[in-house]
Amino acid sequence: MKSFSSRPAGYTIGELSAIVGMSPRNIRAHQTRGLLPPPVRHGRSAYYGPVHLRRLERITTLQEQGFNLASIAAMLGTATADPGTARTSAALAEIARVQPPVFCALERHGLLGRDDSGAAAIARPPVAQAVAELAGAGIPPVDVLRFLGQLMDRMAPVADAVVGAAAERLTVADSPSGGASPDLGSSLADFLVSAFRTAVENAVELTFPGRGPGKRRSR
Structure with missing residues (x-):
């Protein structure tokens, strides 16, 4: 340089x-x-x-x-603050202090980054938003983050298996320019995430009748 x-x-x-x-x-x-x-x-x-x-x-x-620019903005602390963000930051600090394995799990799965001060921050804006919203709904952020670490540990092998099955069963057609489309990975990820989201929304609707994703309060 x-x-x-x-x-x-x-x-x-x-x-x-x-x-x-x-x-x-x-x-x-x-x-x-x-x-x-x-x-x-x-x-x-x-x-x-x-x-x-x-x-x-x-x-x-x-x-x-x-990292994309939205994630970088969250990590640098320049993204617009949402209700519950301060509580999430405090919860991350507590998790790092009293439950290092959980903190390491979040870091290992790419959910955490560092802001300019060196403090831990959630590197995925949708995840940060979801944690903040659950905090606003009355669920302690520490509990959410603890469960998130455990969930990622369980979900990673499942995700590997699902992506492997998709790669095996879905035929990839060559693009006009030759070879697979460069957008294949992104498109496949969107497809699998949308399918999983639908399955989760269906399960939430059954578990919490009348309080599922489609019943959010207007803001």
Whole structure:
């Protein structure tokens, strides 16, 4: 990675772009999304400092690890806060302190990441939202997270078996350009998740009559 001698005013966007290996357009896009703080302005010029440099390096690292921008926003603490988020964060800290195996299970299954302060955060926004909503419905987040770790341990082998069965039984047609479509994995995941979601919704409706997914209160 290139480096520049620091100066009091910081870096221009061109200099920052060269340091992190990211185009000025993408830097501005991250700023628009709220992932990057605005630059300091001196007259008509904008300058970026060490905070911006560290944040962009963090974003780049997380993207290389496969996280999308929505997940990165949650991990960096820049996503819009939902009711129950603070309780979820406190529950994660408690789980890490008193039940390390559960915490390790959540981390092993890719559900956890780290924010800028190094604190644990749920890396999947839909999961974070669901935990927060259950907290709002009166279920302690610690209980939800404990069950989530146990559930993931049980579900991982099932998911492997289901994906293996799908790969064995579903014929993949070649795309016009030759070979399987590059969207196959994503499409298969959406298909299997939708099927599993339907099965779970049916079971919830039977277990909690009149209080299933279709009976949510309007907000």
